[in-house]
Amino acid sequence: MSDAKAWIAAPLGLEPSREERAFFSGERPWGFILFARNIDGPSQLGELVEMLKELGGRDTTPIFIDQEGGRIQRLRPPLAPQRPAAKAIGTVYAEDREAGTRLAFLHGRLLAADLMRYGINADCIPCLDVPVEGAHDIIGDRALSTDPQTVAVLGRAMASGAMAGGVLPVMKHMPGHGRGRSDSHKELPMVSATRRELASRDFTPFAELSDLPCAMTAHILFTDIDDKRCATLSPIVVNEVIRTEIGFDGLLMTDDISMKALTGPFSDRAQAAVDAGCDVVLHCNGDMDEMRAVVRGVPLLDGASRRRAVDAEAWIVAPKDEIELAELTEEYDRLMTVPA
Structure with a gap:
């Protein structure tokens, strides 16, 4: 990892082009992220993942994906079972706390099994946002x-399930996306709640899970904390809220900096995120010109950021448990039907 740069890249298609291979080899992203556009079939996906790990230079090169269940699931049948959205787990927990907590663990564990079948080793779960x-x-x-405490309990169980399966979890969207009244893919959401209100609700699950190894920022403007810069680009939010108040010392990656919530040249966006205290910059749309600009704004992983990256990669291992997939799936399906 000594020459890895502080960014995560996304290939454009089903395999890296010659231009992409040369670019990634030279600019050495810390990891890669996959989307539906990168997925065609089992053998193709497995080969793509192996190519990306080779380009990353190590077996533990993080290969991220958004595999939550529900509408946010990049691998779909027949490549992976369709899993329910997270809300269904909370519904079970409301009826039976023990069953709901176990279900959250199984959700993370089975998602890990779905991904590791293809060598994908990092999942952007759990979503710890608390909607209003x-x-x-x-x-x-x-x-x-x-309910923030419910989110914390179930988020912990889901992350534990993913890690038991050798998959690095990424909690999101820190310090909270639940109050956003617009879609940050399209515009910058502005939240006017006071810092005290945010601390009592939105920050709670992240604080409870602050020992997890990896988190993703929210492109949200919290006007009572920093009325000029969204969380991803705000030294105040990153240092005072995320690092100090929430107490998170794991690897902090940005949400996708190609989202419309952010504006300006991509090199400036990337540098602003790093200057704010983010460890790694995420770029998702595969546009080569944008990626070339991003790498001009990011440094080599060094110092505390490198330490956090090493610690995060340590969770990418062979599964810590022996499982009978059919038995766990049967238990998962049974628990999902607990509410009458």
Whole structure:
């Protein structure tokens, strides 16, 4: 990892082009992220993952994906079973806490098995956002609950399931996307709640899970904390809220900096995120010109950021448990039907 740069890249198609291979070899992203556009079939996907790990230079090169269940699931049948959205787990927990907690663990564990079949070793779960009434449905049923403590309990169990399966979990979207009234893919959401209100609700699950190895930022402008810069680009939010108040010292990656919530040249966006205190910059759309600009704004992974990256990669291992997939799936399906 000594020459890895502080960014995560996304190939454009089903395999890296010659231009992409040369570019990734030279600019050495810390990891890669996959989308539906990169997935065609089992053998193709497995080969793509192996190519990306070779380009990353190590077996533990993180290969990220958004595999939550529900509408956010890049691998779909027949490549992987369709899993329910996180809200369904919260519904079970409301009826039976023990069953709901076990179900959350199994959800993370089975998602890990679905991914590791193809060598994918990092999943952007759990979603720890706590929606409020009137919020945009970009989070919606991706949330485990509208109760912060429930989100914390179930998020912990889900992350534990993923890690038991050798997959690095990425909690999101720190310090909270639940109050956003617009979709940050399209515009910058602005949240006017006071810092005290945010601390009592939105920050709670992240603080409870602050020992997890990896987190993703929210492109949200919290006007009571920093009325000029969204969380991803705000030294105040990153240092005072995320690092100090929430107490997170794991690897902090940005949400996709090609989202419309952010503006300006991509090199400036990337540098601003790093200057704010983010460890790694995520770029998702595969546009080569944008990626060339991004790498001009990011440094080599060094110092505390390199330490955090090493610690995060340590969770990418062979599964820690022996499982009978059919038995766990049967238990998962049974628990999912607990509510009458």
